[in-house]
Amino acid sequence: GQQLNQSPQSMFIQEGEDVSMNCTSSSIFNTWLWYKQEPGEGPVLLIALYKAGELTSNGRLTAQFGITRKDSFLNISASIPSDVGIYFCAGQGAQKLVFGQGTRLTINP
Amino acid sequence: NAGVMQNPRHLVRRRGQEARLRCSPVKGHSHVYWYRQLPEEGLKFMVYLQKENIIDESGMPKERFSAEFPKEGPSILRIQQVVRGDSAAYFCASSPGSGYPTNEKLFFGSGTQLSVL
Numbered sequence: 001g002q003q004l005n006q007s008p009q010s011m012f013i014q015e016g017e018d019v020s021m022n023c024t025s026s027s028i029f030n031t032w033l034w035y036k037q038e039p040g041e042g043p044v045l046l047i048a049l050y051k052a053g054e055l056t057s058n059g060r061l062t063a064q065f066g067i068t069r070k071d072s073f074l075n076i077s078a079s080i081p082s083d084v085g086i087y088f089c090a091g092q093g094a095q096k097l098v099f100g101q102g103t104r105l106t107i108n109p
Numbered sequence: 110n111a112g113v114m115q116n117p118r119h120l121v122r123r124r125g126q127e128a129r130l131r132c133s134p135v136k137g138h139s140h141v142y143w144y145r146q147l148p149e150e151g152l153k154f155m156v157y158l159q160k161e162n163i164i165d166e167s168g169m170p171k172e173r174f175s176a177e178f179p180k181e182g183p184s185i186l187r188i189q190q191v192v193r194g195d196s197a198a199y200f201c202a203s204s205p206g207s208g209y210p211t212n213e214k215l216f217f218g219s220g221t222q223l224s225v226l
Contacts, residue, residue, distance in 0.1 A: 004151075042113070042200050042217030043152065088151055096142070096165065097215070099151030 003027075006089050006100030013079060014108050021087060021103040022073040029091030029098075032065050032072040037086045037102070046087075047074070079107055112136070113218035114183075115201050121224045128188040128195070130221045134203030141184040142215065143176055146198040155199075158184060188223075196225045 006023045035043035047058050049065035062075045089100040112135035122128050139160050144152040154168040158178035178184040202215040
């Protein structure tokens, strides 16, 4: 079945640093999505990407849909403590959403 | 998203018992999805339902698991004769759904953490 490889698995950074994470797939997706999950909660949609090459921002977050439609990255600029959580990429092909394994972000104040 | 209500938040069952997980979608949403999340992993699709219909159950184990979304009331994910491997967080999501798939407008509940002793 379709699989997404998300990296890195975890990140430990200082407050104020920029963050970059990415997702790759062996399959083509029509839509790429980035979610954030906090402990004990469900994922919350951050950014949705619909076209190959698309670059979209949401505040300090920027995400891009790779040209090949097999990858995407998410950047967070000037991290703050509330950015802590697990970030998931998700791809949507012809069927359901497929999630990556997540990137756990920890921020040292 | 606060609109999708799942209960209970935590459910403890002994091996062999039944687990019933409930999901009330966002008001007006007629599409419900169930996902399972194991520790340190992403969410795995289980089943997609519309009112009174199962649309895609390709992620559901063939035995012991069933789901329904009746005309009235919440969607129910039922696990019979639970085993320790069923321990996980189960998330429900809903969407307004103007066609399948419209997962990009999914709103997730806070999940039910199932622990099997």
